[in-house]
Amino acid sequence: MWIDTHCHLEFADFCQPTAGADGFVDERPEVLARAAAAGLSQLIVIGSGRGMHEVETALHYARSHSHLYAAIGVHPHDACAIEAPECLAPLPPQPSLPSLPPQEVLVGEPLWARIAQLAESESRVVAIGETGLDYHYQHSTPGQQQALLRRFVRLSQKLRKPLSLHIRDAHGEAQRILAEEGGSPRGGVVHCFTGGLAEARTWLDLGFYISLSGIVTFKSAAAIQEAARFVPAERLLLETDCPYLAPVPLRGKRNEPAYLVHTALLVAKLRGVALAQLQAETTQAAQRLFGLGTS
Numbered sequence: 001m002w003i004d005t006h007c008h009l010e011f012a013d014f015c016q017p018t019a020g021a022d023g024f025v026d027e028r029p030e031v032l033a034r035a036a037a038a039g040l041s042q043l044i045v046i047g048s049g050r051g052m053h054e055v056e057t058a059l060h061y062a063r064s065h066s067h068l069y070a071a072i073g074v075h076p077h078d079a080c081a082i083e084a085p086e087c088l089a090p091l092p093p094q095p096s097l098p099s100l101p102p103q104e105v106l107v108g109e110p111l112w113a114r115i116a117q118l119a120e121s122e123s124r125v126v127a128i129g130e131t132g133l134d135y136h137y138q139h140s141t142p143g144q145q146q147a148l149l150r151r152f153v154r155l156s157q158k159l160r161k162p163l164s165l166h167i168r169d170a171h172g173e174a175q176r177i178l179a180e181e182g183g184s185p186r187g188g189v190v191h192c193f194t195g196g197l198a199e200a201r202t203w204l205d206l207g208f209y210i211s212l213s214g215i216v217t218f219k220s221a222a223a224i225q226e227a228a229r230f231v232p233a234e235r236l237l238l239e240t241d242c243p244y245l246a247p248v249p250l251r252g253k254r255n256e257p258a259y260l261v262h263t264a265l266l267v268a269k270l271r272g273v274a275l276a277q278l279q280a281e282t283t284q285a286a287q288r289l290f291g292l293g294t295s
Contacts, residue, residue: 001041002264002279003286004257005211006071006130006164006191006239009045009061010054013243013254032065035257041283042292043257044069046164048130050078050088052106055115062124069292071127071164072119074111079140079148082112112151120159126290128156129164130191133177136169146177153181156188162289163188165208171199178206189289192241196223197230204235209289211237214247214255217266228270233281237289238264 009028018025035043045068047058055072062070080087085107106114119125131152133145140148156163163184167174178184187207192215193200200210210231216224228236240246240263242255247262268278286292 001283002039002238002260003283003292004035004040004043004240004242004260005189005237005286005290006046006213007043007242007257008054008244010057010243014256031256031258038258038261039279040257040260042067042069042286044071044126044164044290046070046130047072048075048078050074050081051111052114055118059118059122059124062122068124069126069290070122070124071129072115072122072125073129073131073152073164074115074148075130076132076134076145076148076166077137077139079144081107082109082151083140083144083147085111116155119155119161125161126292127162127164127188128152128159129188130166131163132166133170133174134166134168135173142170142173146173149174149177150181153178153184156184156186157182160186162186163208165190166192168194171195171202175202175206183207187289189237191239192245193227194224195227197226200227200231204231209235209237209285211239212263212267213239213241214245214251214259214263216270217248217263218251225270228267234285234288236267236282237286238267238282 014027014031015024016027045058045061047055047070058070058072061068119128131149165188167190189209189211190203191211192213193210212228215221216228238260240255240257240260244255246253246255246259250259264278268275
């Protein structure tokens with residue numbers, strides 16, 4: 001069985017208009033059924049938006065499905081929500097799951113305190129994040145991102161839970177911060193890895209795992225493919241990062257966990273191993289890093 005170590009299940013990404021009374025249909029039950037049919041036994045659902053909406057969605061799925069788990073944090077794009085909330089424009093209304101109460105509107109220190117409390121108290125939270133640095137878009141300033149990353153590193157140390165890192169155009173800076181903060185006792189993963197061999201080596205030296213998304217199947221991904229061949233089996237993970245980054249041959253479509261198998265096919269070919277071997281190795285690595293039970 002496969003494990004999708006990083007997926008998003010927001011209603012806005014998995015709904016379709018309908019003529020029914022509600023005006024929409026939630027496709028996520030069918031998405032989860034297709035994942036199971038494709039051989040996925042466990043998924044880690046990410047809650048890392050600007051406020052509490054995505055966090056509550058991830059927790060809802062982790063609490064209500066025995067094979068789903070949550071990772072919660074704040075995406076580096078949204079670091080200003082904690083570090084500089086006075087700069088934020090109001091959030092548009094967010095749709096809620098019928099089974100959830102109205103979403104809390106929190107920013108600044110109350111938002112940080114609530115996420116930290118849930119990360120500590122919720123047993124279904126198996127990782128801290130996603131958090132990290134993204135210098136490509138800089139929706140939050142580098143200083144804001146760095147300050148928030150340091151907070152999350154310290155939280156991971158306190159709770160002894162692994163980090164789920166989003167790093168883009170900032171590998172060296174993120175590695176420096178991890179080293180200065182004393183690292184993460186439970187390690188972590190660089191999700192949706194977009195670096196090359198040099199970056200992979202350094203993250204491995206820091207005790208981190210490398211997770212490959214559908215990007216590794218793209219024609220432009222030669223450097224990522226080189227890293228995919230290099231990473232030791234015991235440190236290699238797979239993910240979809242859905243609804244984004246559908247792998248070839250589905251590039252351009254909305255991604256979903258069932259599509260992980262397309263990424264796996266290419267990674268097995270790159271590494272020169274049988275698909276069954278890659279499945280066993282990546283499943284064991286994910287269960288070891290995140291402390292998941294077997295399914």
